[in-house]
Amino acid sequence: MTNAVPAPQAEPHLDPRSFLRATPPFDALTAEAFELAAGALEIAYFPQGTRILSADGAPSDALYVVRKGLVRLERGGETSAVLEEGDFFGYSVVTGQVSADVVVEEDLLAYRVPETVVRRLLAFAPFTRFFTQGLAARLRHQPAFSAEPALGGDVLLPVGSLVDRPPVTIPAGASVLDAARVMRDERVSSVLLLSEPPAIVTDRDLRNRVLAAGLGPETPALAVSSSPVRTVPHGTPVYGAWQAMLEHGIHHLAVEREKKLVGVVTSTDLLRHHSHGPVLAFKKVERMRGREALPAYGTDLARMVAMLVRSGLAATHIARLVSHLNDALVRRLLVWAERDLGAPPCPYAFLVFGSEGRFEQTLLTDQDNAIVYRDGDEPTRSYFRRLAHKVVADLVAAGFPPCPGGYMATNHAGPLSEWIARFAAWIDMPKMEAILAAGIFFDHRSAGGGLDLAPLAAVLERARQNAPFLSQLARAALGFRPPLGAFRRLELENGGVDLKKGGIAPIQGLARLWALDAGVRATPTVDRLKAATAAGLLDLETGEALEEAYIFFLGLRLREQIRALSEGRAPGNHVAVDALSPSERRHLKESFLAVRTAQKYAITRYQVTTA
Amino acid sequence: MRLRDLLPARSPRFTEVVFWALDLETEGLDPGRDAILSVGMVPVRRGLVRLGEAFSSLVHPREERPPSVGALGAHHLRPFDTRNAPDLAAVLPEISRRLEGNVLLVHHATIDVRFLKAAFRSTGRSWRPPPVVDTVRLLYRWADARRFLGNPPGDPELNLFAARDQLGLPAYPPHDALVDATATAELFLALRARLGCERLRQLL
Numbered sequence: 001m002t003n004a005v006p007a008p009q010a011e012p013h014l015d016p017r018s019f020l021r022a023t024p025p026f027d028a029l030t031a032e033a034f035e036l037a038a039g040a041l042e043i044a045y046f047p048q049g050t051r052i053l054s055a056d057g058a059p060s061d062a063l064y065v066v067r068k069g070l071v072r073l074e075r076g077g078e079t080s081a082v083l084e085e086g087d088f089f090g091y092s093v094v095t096g097q098v099s100a101d102v103v104v105e106e107d108l109l110a111y112r113v114p115e116t117v118v119r120r121l122l123a124f125a126p127f128t129r130f131f132t133q134g135l136a137a138r139l140r141h142q143p144a145f146s147a148e149p150a151l152g153g154d155v156l157l158p159v160g161s162l163v164d165r166p167p168v169t170i171p172a173g174a175s176v177l178d179a180a181r182v183m184r185d186e187r188v189s190s191v192l193l194l195s196e197p198p199a200i201v202t203d204r205d206l207r208n209r210v211l212a213a214g215l216g217p218e219t220p221a222l223a224v225s226s227s228p229v230r231t232v233p234h235g236t237p238v239y240g241a242w243q244a245m246l247e248h249g250i251h252h253l254a255v256e257r258e259k260k261l262v263g264v265v266t267s268t269d270l271l272r273h274h275s276h277g278p279v280l281a282f283k284k285v286e287r288m289r290g291r292e293a294l295p296a297y298g299t300d301l302a303r304m305v306a307m308l309v310r311s312g313l314a315a316t317h318i319a320r321l322v323s324h325l326n327d328a329l330v331r332r333l334l335v336w337a338e339r340d341l342g343a344p345p346c347p348y349a350f351l352v353f354g355s356e357g358r359f360e361q362t363l364l365t366d367q368d369n370a371i372v373y374r375d376g377d378e379p380t381r382s383y384f385r386r387l388a389h390k391v392v393a394d395l396v397a398a399g400f401p402p403c404p405g406g407y408m409a410t411n412h413a414g415p416l417s418e419w420i421a422r423f424a425a426w427i428d429m430p431k432m433e434a435i436l437a438a439g440i441f442f443d444h445r446s447a448g449g450g451l452d453l454a455p456l457a458a459v460l461e462r463a464r465q466n467a468p469f470l471s472q473l474a475r476a477a478l479g480f481r482p483p484l485g486a487f488r489r490l491e492l493e494n495g496g497v498d499l500k501k502g503g504i505a506p507i508q509g510l511a512r513l514w515a516l517d518a519g520v521r522a523t524p525t526v527d528r529l530k531a532a533t534a535a536g537l538l539d540l541e542t543g544e545a546l547e548e549a550y551i552f553f554l555g556l557r558l559r560e561q562i563r564a565l566s567e568g569r570a571p572g573n574h575v576a577v578d579a580l581s582p583s584e585r586r587h588l589k590e591s592f593l594a595v596r597t598a599q600k601y602a603i604t605r606y607q608v609t610t611a
Numbered sequence: 612m613r614l615r616d617l618l619p620a621r622s623p624r625f626t627e628v629v630f631w632a633l634d635l636e637t638e639g640l641d642p643g644r645d646a647i648l649s650v651g652m653v654p655v656r657r658g659l660v661r662l663g664e665a666f667s668s669l670v671h672p673r674e675e676r677p678p679s680v681g682a683l684g685a686h687h688l689r690p691f692d693t694r695n696a697p698d699l700a701a702v703l704p705e706i707s708r709r710l711e712g713n714v715l716l717v718h719h720a721t722i723d724v725r726f727l728k729a730a731f732r733s734t735g736r737s738w739r740p741p742p743v744v745d746t747v748r749l750l751y752r753w754a755d756a757r758r759f760l761g762n763p764p765g766d767p768e769l770n771l772f773a774a775r776d777q778l779g780l781p782a783y784p785p786h787d788a789l790v791d792a793t794a795t796a797e798l799f800l801a802l803r804a805r806l807g808c809e810r811l812r813q814l815l
Contacts, residue, residue, distance in 0.1 A: 013784040016662060016793065043660035043793070045800035068781045107779050107804075109797060112659065289779050292757060 016041060016067070016111055023065060023086050024187065025130030033124045042112040043067075046104045053090065053102040060090035060098070062112040069108035070284075073100040082271050082280055093118050094131060106284065159241040160234035162270070163255050163263030167192045176201070176210050176224060177217035190252045190264055191221075192229065198261065199225035202252050229254045234262060239308075239317055241270060242278050246324035278304060278321045285328045291336070291394060297329060298399025305362055306562050315362065315554035316526055323359040326352075329398060330391070330447040337390040345380045348373035349451040350391065353407060357443040358508070358523045362558050363571060366403040367395055368440060370412035372419050374451055384413045407440055416455060423459040430472040438473065442512060443523050463516040470517055474606035477509025478599050482592035490589055492577060497588070500573035503553040506595050507546060510602055514538070525550055538601050546598050549591035556588070622812035625803060630655040630716040630744060631709050632796035634788045635723050642729035646672050648693060650702060651788030652709055653796055655716065660796045666705060667789035669696035700734045707731075710741045714811065718771050718795040720745035744814050746795055749802040750774055756806060774798060778805075 017038050020026050026034060042062065046052060046069075053060055055075070071083040080100060083089055092098040093115050113121070121127045168186045170178055172195035179191050179201050190202040201221050209215070209224040232244055234257035241253055251267040271279045281304050285297070301322065308318045330350055338344060353368035355361045369392070371384050388409035396402060423441070426434035442460065446453055463469055483491040483502045490497060511525040514532035522528055526547050533543030561571035577585060602608070633652045639645035653665040672693055706727070717723045720743050731738035747769055754767035768774045771794055772782065778801045783794050808814050 013782045015783050015787070015790045019781075039663045041662040043662065043797060043800075044658070045797065045804060047804040068779060107801070109780055109801075287779075290777055 025126045028126035037113050040117040044110050046108045048104050048107050050104040053098050055098050055101050059092035059096050062114045063093050063118045064090040064110045067109045070105040072103050072105045075100050157238050158235045162265050167261050167264050169194050174221045176219045176221050179221040197228050199227035200229045201225045231256045294397040315558045316551050319360045319362050323361050327447045333391045333394045334448045337387045346374045347451040349446040349449040351444045352447045353440050353444050357445050367400045368407045369409045371409045375415050388413045420459050427462050427469050430469040435472050435476050471606045473513045474602050474608050480506035482595045484592050496574050496576040498573050499553050499557045507550045545594040549594040552591050622810040626658045628811050629713040632716040632792040634791035636788045642726045649788045651792040653792045655796050668702050669693050671696045671698040715741045715743045718746045746798050
């Protein structure tokens with residue numbers, strides 16, 4: 001069990017003056033020079049959307065430091081950087097030239113040092129040095145953004161290329177004070193402990209596990225560290241690093257090359273390189289204060305998905321990132337609901353189904369969720385009903401429409417024993433509704449809550465032994481026919497094809513069937529196909545072709561859906577063949593062929609008679 | 612006579628008004644019995660909180676009765692802190708000088724205004740009440756506005772720190788009159804922006 005839920009952030013309680021003093025370069029000023037700044041400090045507040053500075057406008061009249069909120073820098077209409085707590089903007093107060101538009105991304109509280117004082121502070125070396133270095137770093141980052149539209153094609157960039165220094169380390173026996181000092185001097189937000197195995201201490205640990213826990217400076221750093229250090233290989237693409245961070249709810253990843261740790265990348269590093277990537281959305285979910293922040297979620301997510309699609313990332317990877325974000329949101333909503341209703345009477349899990357259950361959610365689609373709790377009497381039942389209503393309503397506010405079929409926690413909250421009985425009944429009596437229900441509920445996973453779902457998963461083992469059930473499931477999966485006619489020509493309907501009926505749904509159905517047959521609990525379709533191949537249920541060639549076909553269908557559908565949304569049409573599953581390039585058309589045909597071939601396999605194995 | 616003088620006076624823009632955020636640390640809640648222990652004030656000028664112009668002072672306790680140790684403990688003040696502080700009669704002119712012609716900005720105005728009134732009276736001065744903006748009132752208005760926009764109804768967080776947290780403002784250390792005044796000033800800026808109040812009249 002990984003520590004996937006991020007601990008609530010205990011912030012250090014710093015008043016404006018102390019905050020400024022703790023922020024470089026003000027930490028390096030003499031008391032006298034600091035007084036100059038502190039004596040003129042101003043506080044400004046800007047709501048989201050405010051354009052504080054414009055590239056073609058007047059230079060700033062002050063140097064700003066972000067205290068709370070997020071700011072994005074825009075160059076030529078594209079975001080070039082996102083600034084957060086402790087970051088500066090308004091360098092034009094010195095240079096006289098605004099280099100980027102400064103726009104408030106999330107309600108901003110900023111401290112200001114007015115121009116006259118900034119000019120006087122330039123007489124002090126640490127201050128000037130910080131400025132010139134800061135400018136250089138900003139210029140260094142600039143081309144990466146202005147050269148490429150949106151995210152650029154570099155989500156496939158190896159994460160090692162973002163590492164610009166070896167890891168900062170301290171001896172295994174160092175105290176938290178040593179750690180804090182090294183982090184301050186080296187200007188890093190984490191240090192690696194040279195213990196066996198190595199461990200990591202981050203600024204959050206110093207805050208949450210030392211300060212907030214009332215521990216003293218002599219506390220061994222090892223005692224508040226995390227180990228083992230989450231590590232990714234040097235060659236991991238940037239999106240892989242996003243996924244690791246989102247999945248584990250962490251902000252620091254060590255980078256390994258030939259079994260050696262070569263550096264650490266932080267969520268801030270990733271944010272700077274891909275300012276509309278999932279890291280920003282993840283940070284925003286972590287920072288959500290109240291329900292009024294929910295409506296922005298859908299918009300942010302849609303924007304992020306559009307960027308990722310343009311960057312060329314495979315739809316299955318995009319979907320996995322979206323699912324992790326949605327999970328973070330669900331965990332947040334559960335915290336709120338538990339805060340409103342009091343602690344839950346027993347352990348429970350918030351289940352998600354369907355595409356969300358398979359980590360294949362891309363755009364916000366209908367909710368498919370449920371609650372399962374360990375056991376309980378009527379008050380317990382009533383508690384989880386209320387919890388379900390709150391979370392479902394919050395999800396609606398965040399942009400997830402209610403499920404028209406009613407497959408939602410508000411209708412589906414029950415004790416584990418009930419769920420086990422239901423699952424068992426569906427398998428033992430595979431009627432039409434049972435097959436339909438299996439198609440929805442068997443693709444489940446827990447998005448929040450700590451209840452162990454192993455007993456529920458164990459019921460699915462029964463399916464392996466139950467030939468009639470598997471046969472019914474196969475019949476359902478074979479009911480979808482790829483739109484291929486004589487001579488393998490595409491059969492068009494309104495000038496196009498339905499990607500869901502012709503490709504996506506049959507592959508999902510077969511993958512689910514094979515996973516149950518092989519006794520594999522993975523829910524993502526691609527993982528299931530791999531497992532099925534490994535179990536010998538289909539040959540390697542067919543398996544790989546089907547996997548590629550699936551990724552192609554999902555990507556094509558996502559691209560068309562985003563186009564539809566941007567043109568004000570409802571996103572659907574239909575794709576007009578005329579709009580495809582010749583190579584895309586060929587790819588489409590081959591993908592449908594792969595589906596047909598795979599279906600033939602299933603007909604033989606499960607002895608389904610086709611009409 | 613200029614044309615402008617003939618028109619009905621419009622309420623000034625909030626950027627044209629100076630708001631003095633004020634917080635008092637007191638021994639208790641009864642202005643007749645409990646003493647003022649410290650005062651913090653900071654102005655909001657042209658929409659910016661100007662920390663450089665802040666005023667804060669401890670207040671020497673009244674001679675008859677030393678402040679209760681419990682009260683001092685709660686505010687992190689110790690007896691010797693206030694021993695050399697100026698007494699109330701010396702601090703009050705500092706307060707009234709700043710409020711002259713400006714707007715008083717307080718979180719939970721009723722309590723602090725009652726203390727101020729009593730303090731002025733007890734030292735033989737007249738209390739000329741300035742226009743008052745109360746961030747607690749603004750919090751209620753914000754709650755109404757949110758309800759109007761279809762958010763689930765709920766009572767607003769009225770505690771200064773809880774309200775700030777709800778509006779995404781940072782946590783500040785407690786028990787310091789100047790920090791609390793600053794915290795109030797920031798809360799005011801955040802609420803004003805959310806309520807979209809451009810003129811003083813909309814804030815009173």
